[in-house]
Amino acid sequence: EAGVTQFPSHSVIEKGQTVTLRCDPISGHDNLYWYRRVMGKEIKFLLHFVKESKQDESGMPNNRFLAERTGGTYSTLKVQPAELEDSGVYFCASSQSIWVADTEAFFGQGTRLTVV
Amino acid sequence: GNSVTQMEGPVTLSEEAFLTINCTYTATGYPSLFWYVQYPGEGLQLLLKATKADDKGSNKGFEATYRKETTSFHLEKGSVQVSDSAVYFCALAGGAQKLVFGQGTRLTINP
Numbered sequence: 001e002a003g004v005t006q007f008p009s010h011s012v013i014e015k016g017q018t019v020t021l022r023c024d025p026i027s028g029h030d031n032l033y034w035y036r037r038v039m040g041k042e043i044k045f046l047l048h049f050v051k052e053s054k055q056d057e058s059g060m061p062n063n064r065f066l067a068e069r070t071g072g073t074y075s076t077l078k079v080q081p082a083e084l085e086d087s088g089v090y091f092c093a094s095s096q097s098i099w100v101a102d103t104e105a106f107f108g109q110g111t112r113l114t115v116v
Numbered sequence: 117g118n119s120v121t122q123m124e125g126p127v128t129l130s131e132e133a134f135l136t137i138n139c140t141y142t143a144t145g146y147p148s149l150f151w152y153v154q155y156p157g158e159g160l161q162l163l164l165k166a167t168k169a170d171d172k173g174s175n176k177g178f179e180a181t182y183r184k185e186t187t188s189f190h191l192e193k194g195s196v197q198v199s200d201s202a203v204y205f206c207a208l209a210g211g212a213q214k215l216v217f218g219q220g221t222r223l224t225i226n227p
Contacts, residue, residue, distance in 0.1 A: 031213060043205060043217040100148045100209045107160035
């Protein structure tokens, strides 16, 4: 069974450009999460989809970030326009259940974004 | 709000040494506690978890005990191997899958 897949693995863009990150969750997982780790600090929650609906987007830093999950399958995270402080590693995770007691969340390898 | 504080890294040990990575947390209620590991070039993997006080999570020779009285979940291994070199993250969740992570500890094991 394929795990959580993220594209691209690395991206280097200039300040002011647009970047779109993609996440393909494990098949059948309704729950999809985005996290990011900035400057070697803690990994922070960005948002949570249940199927195609945004369940919790309390961690989204500002309106330059737009996440979508059309059709409830893969998800994209667009940063427009990118700023220097957006550099970091963006992780995607998926799970069958919303509850940690029922199942674990599986993470992708992450996308390393560098804004120069 | 909920938070996790992890031992500052990086940590460098020799093979077969004893490992402790400290983790303390602040949370309302009774969270579940986790250790995740990221090996070079790979994604985050769940290493172990504990869902209630005094539970001990264990996997691959690693152990951590949920200590409610000290709000801690320290990771230990009796004899580390070179293959244990990775970044380790302590995390908590209040019930739903929204994880709160610590800053990570980079561990390097020298042969």
